[in-house]
Amino acid sequence: MATLNTAWNISLSALKADQSALSTIANNTANATTPGYTEEGVVWQQADPLELPGGPVSDGVVDTGAVSQRDRVLNRAIDQQTQTQAATQARYGALEDLESIYSSAAGVSSTSTAGIGNAMSGFFGSLQQLETLPSNPSLREAVLAAANNLAQNFNAASSNLTQQQQTINGDVQDIVTQANGLLQSLAVLDAKIQSVAPNTDAGVLEDQRQQDLASLSQLIGTQQTTTERNGITLSTVAGNPLVEGGVAATLGTADIGGVTHIFLGTTDITSAVMAGGGQAGGLLQVASSDIPSALASLDTLAYQFGSEVNAQNQAGSDLNGNAGTALFTLPSSAAGSSATIAVAMTDPSLIAAAASGAGPSDGTNAIAMAALASAATINGATPSNYLAAAVSSIGSTVAEVGATNTAQQASLTQLTNQQTALSGVSLDTEATSLANMEQAYEAASKVFTILDAIVADAINLGTSTTAT
Amino acid sequence: MQINSSFLSGLTTTLNSLTTTEQDLTNELSSGVRINAVSDDPVAVGENVGLSTQLQQDASYQAAATTANSLLQVTDSALGSVVSQLTQAVSLATQGITGTENGGDISSVVTEISGLRDEVLSLANSTFQGTYIFAGSKGNTPPFTINNSTDPATVTYHGDSLGSTLQGPDGSKIQITYPGNQIFLNSSSNVLGTLNQLISDLKNGNTAGATQVAGTLSGIIAYVGQQRTTESDATNQLTDEQNTFQEQSTQLTVQQTALMQADTAQVATSLSSVETQQSGLEDAIAALEKQGSLFNLLAP
Numbered sequence: 001m002a003t004l005n006t007a008w009n010i011s012l013s014a015l016k017a018d019q020s021a022l023s024t025i026a027n028n029t030a031n032a033t034t035p036g037y038t039e040e041g042v043v044w045q046q047a048d049p050l051e052l053p054g055g056p057v058s059d060g061v062v063d064t065g066a067v068s069q070r071d072r073v074l075n076r077a078i079d080q081q082t083q084t085q086a087a088t089q090a091r092y093g094a095l096e097d098l099e100s101i102y103s104s105a106a107g108v109s110s111t112s113t114a115g116i117g118n119a120m121s122g123f124f125g126s127l128q129q130l131e132t133l134p135s136n137p138s139l140r141e142a143v144l145a146a147a148n149n150l151a152q153n154f155n156a157a158s159s160n161l162t163q164q165q166q167t168i169n170g171d172v173q174d175i176v177t178q179a180n181g182l183l184q185s186l187a188v189l190d191a192k193i194q195s196v197a198p199n200t201d202a203g204v205l206e207d208q209r210q211q212d213l214a215s216l217s218q219l220i221g222t223q224q225t226t227t228e229r230n231g232i233t234l235s236t237v238a239g240n241p242l243v244e245g246g247v248a249a250t251l252g253t254a255d256i257g258g259v260t261h262i263f264l265g266t267t268d269i270t271s272a273v274m275a276g277g278g279q280a281g282g283l284l285q286v287a288s289s290d291i292p293s294a295l296a297s298l299d300t301l302a303y304q305f306g307s308e309v310n311a312q313n314q315a316g317s318d319l320n321g322n323a324g325t326a327l328f329t330l331p332s333s334a335a336g337s338s339a340t341i342a343v344a345m346t347d348p349s350l351i352a353a354a355a356s357g358a359g360p361s362d363g364t365n366a367i368a369m370a371a372l373a374s375a376a377t378i379n380g381a382t383p384s385n386y387l388a389a390a391v392s393s394i395g396s397t398v399a400e401v402g403a404t405n406t407a408q409q410a411s412l413t414q415l416t417n418q419q420t421a422l423s424g425v426s427l428d429t430e431a432t433s434l435a436n437m438e439q440a441y442e443a444a445s446k447v448f449t450i451l452d453a454i455v456a457d458a459i460n461l462g463t464s465t466t467a468t
Numbered sequence: 469m470q471i472n473s474s475f476l477s478g479l480t481t482t483l484n485s486l487t488t489t490e491q492d493l494t495n496e497l498s499s500g501v502r503i504n505a506v507s508d509d510p511v512a513v514g515e516n517v518g519l520s521t522q523l524q525q526d527a528s529y530q531a532a533a534t535t536a537n538s539l540l541q542v543t544d545s546a547l548g549s550v551v552s553q554l555t556q557a558v559s560l561a562t563q564g565i566t567g568t569e570n571g572g573d574i575s576s577v578v579t580e581i582s583g584l585r586d587e588v589l590s591l592a593n594s595t596f597q598g599t600y601i602f603a604g605s606k607g608n609t610p611p612f613t614i615n616n617s618t619d620p621a622t623v624t625y626h627g628d629s630l631g632s633t634l635q636g637p638d639g640s641k642i643q644i645t646y647p648g649n650q651i652f653l654n655s656s657s658n659v660l661g662t663l664n665q666l667i668s669d670l671k672n673g674n675t676a677g678a679t680q681v682a683g684t685l686s687g688i689i690a691y692v693g694q695q696r697t698t699e700s701d702a703t704n705q706l707t708d709e710q711n712t713f714q715e716q717s718t719q720l721t722v723q724q725t726a727l728m729q730a731d732t733a734q735v736a737t738s739l740s741s742v743e744t745q746q747s748g749l750e751d752a753i754a755a756l757e758k759q760g761s762l763f764n765l766l767a768p
Contacts, residue, residue, distance in 0.1 A: 029763075099506050102513075117517050118524070125528030131634050132535040132644065133599050135608050319608075354605060358630055361599050361607025361645075367635045373525065374637065388517035395510025402507060413478070427761035435766060 013060030036211030090282030191246030221276020316352030316365030324352025602648030620668035
């Protein structure tokens with residue numbers, strides 16, 4: 001049979017449970033803005049009833065401890081989406097820098113001297129002037145100056161691209177350093193979680209692990225697998241192990257052909273990292289694909305344009321009646337042409353404006369050189385059309401990646417909103433819980449006070465006394 | 469499910485993107501160009517490269533054509549002078565022949581006609597910005613020299629028979645110089661040779677010869693006049709080309725403006741609506757912050 005003592009115990013358990021809940025609320029409120037903190041929920045259970053003669057008797061409430069409001073599937077989805085989006089965003093940022101090299105193509109001024117397009121027009125324009133007075137020294141000087149300006153524009157664009165590639169290489173190295181730190185930290189946390197909480201949520205430790213995974217997802221793309229005892233393994237998308245059994249791998253870097261490659265021991269995992277995403281994935285794609293393809297189209301333009309001009313100059317006679325020589329120095333193949341193209345002559349009389357064998361004031365060959373402006377000599381396009389197509393193509397890539405970035409960002413925001421809704425601390429909810437618990441605590445203490453009075457009555461056999 | 473408690477930071481993100489849009493629009497207004505980066509409209513930028521190139525080609529052609537025009541004017545005035553020198557020579561010769569028949573002194577007429585011949589020779593050696601315009605492709609050296617030790621004196625041409633042309637971006641060709649041998653030493657209308665013959669005949673008292681040569685000279689005047697007409701046709705053709713390219717430039721500029729220019733009214737409208745949205749959002753954030761959470765309502 002239940003006794004007054006039983007009731008006393010019940011109200012005591014209520015007071016304890018209320019206090020524990022209040023502490024959870026206080027902790028949630030304290031960590032409302034802590035990054036990575038997962039809201040903890042109070043879990044109460046009815047205490048097992050006591051089997052007494054005369055029937056079972058309730059024995060109050062038990063607080064089984066706060067539980068983090070975590071959805072591992074959702075968290076993993078966010079990590080995946082973060083990797084995809086970080087890759088796109090990093091690529092977008094790098095491509096925007098790349099695009100700025102061509103921004104003069106968007107200008108509307110026809111007098112601007114900036115940019116390869118304008119420099120090329122300037123060169124052909126100077127040849128057009130030379131047609132009128134082919135032996136005039138100042139017009140010849142102007143052709144050489146325009147040729148130099150064009151070569152310098154090619155060199156500058158090429159060097160800009162190479163510099164960007166180097167900047168990206170440095171960024172990738174920084175990312176690898178940061179990723180190595182996170183991998184170490186994850187391995188340590190994972191080992192702790194496996195020993196402390198093999199079967200339950202590890203609370204703060206899991207918060208930290210989740211936070212590290214989120215940071216790592218920004219940097220490189222990985223695959224997560226949950227193991228026994230609440231652990232995880234991390235590997236690249238190609239299966240190269242990064243964290244396994246509480247041990248972290250160390251990533252290394254090496255320069256291969258001007259692009260930073262990432263190594264796991266002696267294994268080159270660059271393509272796996274590129275496919276996985278994260279900032280490293282996006283940057284590696286720019287360094288190993290976008291920049292080389294932009295450079296290649298500049299090289300093609302510089303090489304084929306230079307070769308055509310050289311051939312034409314060699315077909316004519318210079319001011320002194322000698323056969324023309326190459327106007328531009330070029331490498332033996334297109335590769336590296338934009339970086340190294342230079343004007344081969346300093347003496348303006350070497351420009352072969354005249355047809356072979358004609359006198360110094362003949363402009364037949366100058367006409368032929370100027371006509372290269374409208375000749376479809378660069379992979380079947382005129383120099384200007386080839387440049388226009390190259391600029392358009394880069395602009396389209398940037399626009400496309402920008403649109404993808406926006407879409408992926410929206411999707412990530414949606415997932416993050418879901419996560420915050422589940423795991424974030426709502427101050428309104430905490431305030432309501434606090435008010436609830438305050439009242440519950442008051443009620444329990446009231447019950448306790450009344451029970452005290454009743455017990456005193458019982459001791460004094462019906463004579464009311466003031467309980468002390 | 470509780471609502472996302474971090475919606476305030478979401479609002480801030482929206483506010484940031486509005487500020488970016490605002491900056492872009494302001495850029496468009498201040499530059500007048502609707503494209504800030506190639507990726508804003510890659511196709512239009514590609515087209516613009518072509519348009520700019522064409523505009524620059526047209527501008528170069530205009531500049532070259534202006535030079536060519538001056539060159540043709542120098543040629544024209546030289547030929548004009550040649551015609552008037554020759555006319556004067558014919559009339560002096562006629563006077564001289566008549567005068568000799570009347571027992572007058574021929575030597576002063578010979579001197580005068582020699583002076584005119586030297587004048588024509590110097591016109592045949594005319595230069596434009598340092599280039600001998602009647603030298604064919606050998607414009608760096610005087611094309612005509614005279615040897616007075618022979619009788620009649622002989623004139624040698626050191627140039628060649630190449631005329632130079634100006635080619636437009638459309639491939640149109642206009643001849644801008646005329647080789648001197650064609651004008652001054654043409655086998656059927658030899659300007660300098662005939663003048664020398666006239667001087668020799670007058671000096672040697674061969675009035676019959678002189679009379680015949682003076683007649684030939686009148687035909688030669690007509691020939692030089694014809695050459696001058698050809699040259700002035702070229703000038704007209706050049707002016708036509710210049711006008712065509714001028715018109716084309718105007719059209720290209722209109723196209724380029726239509727392609728690249730920001731629609732000021734539209735940009736201003738967008739800017740104003742972005743600003744409205746921005747200030748609305750700022751008010752919302754301020755109001756939400758002021759409201760705080762339910763904690764504010766709890767009794768202490």
